[in-house]
Amino acid sequence: MGAALGGVNAADRSSPYTRTVAVRAWLRRGHVWVGLGGTALFLGLFFWQVDISHFWQAMKGADYIWAVPAVALWFLAAWARSLRWGLILRPVAPLSLRALYPVLVIGYMANNLLPARLGELIRAYILGERYGVGKVQALGTVAVERVTDGLTLVGLLAVGAMFVEMGGVVKALAWANLGLFLGGFLVLSAALMKREAALRFMGLLARPLPAPWRAKVVGAWDAFIGGLESLRSPGILIGALCAGTVAWVLEAAMYYLVGKGFGLEGDPALYLVLAGAANLAVALPSTSGGIGPFEWATQQVMVGAQTSRGVAAAYAVALHGLLLIPVIIAGLAFLWATQLPVWATLEKEEVAQVRDRWAG
Template sequence: MKSNYLRLFIGVLISAVFIWLALRGLHLPDVWAGLRSAEYAWLIPSIAVYFVAVWARTWRWDYLLRPMKRIPLRRLFPVVVIGYMGNNVYPFRAGELLRAFVLRQQEDVSMSSSLATIVVERVFDGLVMLLFVFVALPFAPLPSETIRLVVVIGSAVFLGALIVFFAVAAVPQRFLRLTEWFTARLVPARLRAPVLSFARRFIDGLAALRSGRGLLMIFLTSVVIWLLETVKYWFVMRAFDFNVSFFALMLMNGVVNLATTLPSAPGYIGTFDGPGIAVLSLYGVDPAVAAAYTLTLHAALWLPITLLGIYYMVRIQLRWADIGRAAAGGGLSEPEQNGAADEATPATDNKKVHA
């Protein structure tokens, strides 16, 4: 419990720093004027495009899960939406744990294995964000040393993670033996069996990386997802009195989403807004207009999927207590066989939900 409060405190502190950096020097009445003068009808196509991107995310996750279980997209889509709702209302991207938790309850898929696929998703997302930054460079050069530093660190982290995952997927038994060796020497006896069980299931979740065709499909789908999200940025921009190139929005998208990998308060407060305002300001957009745009964009990304996630949560009778348990990692303890859904709280009754 204390660790949960500590994590929340750290996230809130980081968000507060980003908010202070974002609002420093802004004339808030000008931001309010920008919000009042916006043409909010442009949010309708932006939200529609975003949900197309969420459907593409569902298809990508289905592709990663196929070595373990084929799940119809209409059943998988609500699980994805509930997970993104969890990211929006809990700190530290706890919605990823929630997504794995709900998938176990609904489809009897091991949490450890599904978490491996979710981590792979995040790695590919990070790599595509970096790709967007590098593609945009000839048309919208990086305007500050801080952003350059973020790109360099992000490149090292995501490329390093991808190399490790490729290696594990290529020779899973060798890495499992290595895990057993370290576990026997470093982990207390009572924890060895759960650690090894988690490792086996996590390695199983990387099976999709063993296929060249699978890798290509995952990468291309990731590019499509983030291009669609940049189109959303463009639609929201049309509601405001400024214009930057699509490449500048790609750069903003990349930098903002790299920043949201940092711990923050729920809903990426601050870590989304601060970098977004900073990037647009450095490209000549009035800071007050940039702030009004970024706040509107953030709301348009946060509110629709959060409301839909709550709707699906009610449909499957998922309680907030269940979400809190999943967000705290309480669902990670699984028996060796896939009957883990039997441990689920009775409130869900293992009911399937359809989109």
């Protein structure tokens, strides 16, 4: 029998009954229903006023040969993202691109399958298990990565807006995210530069907890701040922003190639706006993979560029499918190679505890 985990042995945890109980417990969580509601709302807005026959005609008439180079561009963009993560990790644990690339793809795969961006947690966990990096420190580097991502996407929107007209919804999304990510950058920087004050503040927040738990919370916060060390180096930050920009431009080029399969032409700057808007929209409430907000934002941008709603809807569905399915397959293959099955990774006792707090 496997070692007991939380009173249930490993074999029992993998049984269909135990998984069913776990799924039911998961569905009782409020954030799951908020995500489902968000997806339903945005899919409703997405299909509203769409001629379904026109949609299916566009889906069937597309030239999917363009999907091959398009998907290849995404995996090339993942290489640039791995380079960026390596730069951010350098003050904590210098790791090679060869080490980081599969872990990053696994994280994206998990984000596509699981709610609450649990892929970030899995990335940190695998990094700790395979390379001895502190797991909470690794989460700190992911936080820096997310902030640089947000600022880069807003920057792409700004550049694209110089060449193509943006709708009011896209402009509002850009301004809201600019404030969010600039605020996040300032908070993380302040926590790093004023570390002792940040630890005292966390101690005050944790005061209602029993002393042992309070010490753990403050210790975890201290380790998380340790993962922010890259913010001290202008060189690392500039390098991370440049690598992130290369990644998103490559992804925008992917969107352009998929568009060619649907007979869509237009200013390449349009696809910079699309990359920014669609990927900022996935922060809105939804189920895993940003299903709903991504399609809706993509449709908004393309309709604003004088694409018919039916073709814009077909393009959005095909594009998102190409962003999700190949990454899920590659991520599962990489995860299998690590000998850490998805369920076992999430159900390890220490991961499950953090997972439940992370997901709310």
